[in-house]
Amino acid sequence: AQSVTQLGSHVSVSEGALVLLRCNYSSSVPPYLFWYVQYPNQGLQLLLKYTSAATLVKGINGFEAEFKKSETSFHLTKPSAHMSDAAEYFCAVSEAGSSNTGKLIFGQGTTLQVKP
Amino acid sequence: DAGVTQSPTHLIKTRGQQVTLRCSPKSGHDTVSWYQQALGQGPQFIFQYYEEEERQRGNFPDRFSGHQFPNYSSELNVNALLLGDSALYLCASSLDGREATEAFFGQGTRLTVV
Numbered sequence: 001a002q003s004v005t006q007l008g009s010h011v012s013v014s015e016g017a018l019v020l021l022r023c024n025y026s027s028s029v030p031p032y033l034f035w036y037v038q039y040p041n042q043g044l045q046l047l048l049k050y051t052s053a054a055t056l057v058k059g060i061n062g063f064e065a066e067f068k069k070s071e072t073s074f075h076l077t078k079p080s081a082h083m084s085d086a087a088e089y090f091c092a093v094s095e096a097g098s099s100n101t102g103k104l105i106f107g108q109g110t111t112l113q114v115k116p
Numbered sequence: 117d118a119g120v121t122q123s124p125t126h127l128i129k130t131r132g133q134q135v136t137l138r139c140s141p142k143s144g145h146d147t148v149s150w151y152q153q154a155l156g157q158g159p160q161f162i163f164q165y166y167e168e169e170e171r172q173r174g175n176f177p178d179r180f181s182g183h184q185f186p187n188y189s190s191e192l193n194v195n196a197l198l199l200g201d202s203a204l205y206l207c208a209s210s211l212d213g214r215e216a217t218e219a220f221f222g223q224g225t226r227l228t229v230v
Contacts, residue, residue, distance in 0.1 A: 044221040045221070102147065102219055103164060104161065104208075106158030106159045107158050
């Protein structure tokens with residue numbers, strides 16, 4: 001069965017510092033991996049996705065993530081945090097293959113706090 | 117493009133009542149999925165509709181049911197509401213048949229059961 005673990009429910013960084021949000025997945029078949037962001041009282045917005053092409057994926061707002069099969073990880077990074085990055089971040093997995101219906105399995109989420 | 121729209125945005129119901137939530141998918145999308153997001157948790161998959169049929173279902177009781185209309189819009193119905201059903205309900209639309217299809221989410225409906 002697929003699962004996603006996000007290490008650290010709360011991450012706090014200073015403005016301008018590196019952002020690192022951790023995600024590990026479990027999947028019996030090649031996965032598709034996603035990072036979503038959720039601002040207060042809003043739905044989810046896709047930041048980036050991994051689809052078995054390049055292992056380093058660039059997304060919106062300066063975020064990127066690297067797929068490491070050996071570590072079953074898909075950590076999200078941003079070189080320099082902005083105040084506007086403060087939000088809830090979710091890692092999600094779905095399974096590749098003909099039976100893929102796009103069902104997403106989400107992690108518990110990581111709250112990113114950015115201090116001035 | 118209005119994106120995915122959900123109604124209502126907020127709802128308060130009493131235990132035992134029934135509720136219907138509505139979702140209009142992004143233009144051009146034919147698949148609708150519903151998720152429940154409890155406070156402080158990640159979204160949990162409820163079910164997915166495609167071609168007006170429930171195609172896949174998560175670990176939710178039969179009190180949760182849905183419908184998809186010919187115009188691809190969808191409803192989520194919950195019967196015999198419990199306090200534990202209080203959550204943000206998210207609708208996501210996508211286009212079937214595409215690998216790693218991207219799901220677009222609505223703003224959600226905040227359901228409070230008292």
